[in-house]
Amino acid sequence: MEIRNDYFNLYQTIISTSRSKRPNDFLIDETKENKGLICPFCPGNENQTPQELGQISDNGKWKIRWVLNKFPAFKEPFGKNIIIIETNQHEKQLGDFNKNDFIEVLKVYKNIAVDFLHQNYQYPFIFKNHGSQAGASRFHSHSQGAIYKKIPPYIIYLSNINNKNNYCQYCEIINNEQKSERLISKNQHVVAFCPIAPKFNNEVWIFPIEHIVSWKDFNEEVFLDFADIFLKILKIIHQQSWPYNFYFEFGSIEHPLHFNLKILPRLNTWASVEIANQNYIISVTPEVSANFYKTQIENLSL
Secondary structure: OEEEEOOOOOOEEEEOHHHOOOHHHOOOOOOOOOOOOOOOOOOOOHHHOOOEEEEEEEOOEEEEEEEEOOOOOOOOOOEEEEEEEOOOOOOOOHHHOOHHHHHHHHHHHHHHHHHHHHOOOOEEEEEEEEOHHHOOOOOOOEEEEEEEOOOOHHHHHHHHHHOHHHOOHHHHHHHHHOOOOOEEEEOOOEEEEOOOOOOOOOOEEEEEOOOOOOHHHOOHHHHHHHHHHHHHHHHHHHHOOOOEEEEEEOOOOOOOOOOEEEEEEOOOOOOHHHHHHOEEEEOOOHHHHHHHHHHHHHOOOO
């Protein structure tokens, strides 16, 4: 058994060698859906969703569309919830996308976030739940936006910790992880690694190497490099049929936080120890996970 503190000493990860597995030892049952139900996200069923906020069209038909969430977790004045329907094809999942279509979806995320920032929503939180074990209630590929009027307290707290001593600790973490066994992949502008103390088996963090704080700060080169590594990781996870969550974390001028993406394969179940004490028990070291991803990337073709 090994106990590790996370980068900011907020929690501990217990690596239990008695449960030791290889990264690809996790067998996942595919989510089974009721084929008799009408899918509100499929073409022809647009009247089954609330107000459409926007769409990307191709030859007169929508390709991607985003709508208000029919079952929002919260409403104004706290904020609003949206659904981003990533494809008009019911069976196609994000890990199936080619590079061009994936970039188009990522640009939709960015444009939605920037648009809400211009509308004075302070934290447009974009995230995805894939698979019932990760909280998804619909099979048709979609992601979500929890659009906060104000920055959540945890992000403010994390910003204060990250910027202690007036420098970005994430920048130091990125620099160190590029030289560690936990490095998965890097290109000119972006790095992906498994964090030193994961909350989930095979967890991945992706960062722009440059100190970018907000969605508004991306230039085209950094954005494309980010999409390239992001898609590679998603394709590996998709090939393994793992349920997963991902979410984008970022800051503001008042509360700076290095922009990043966290991808969490839902391969271990939290129980009382994790929930009450923030001691996260995993069975695969991040070094082994990183090596698995590196090996898989070598065999990928986008």
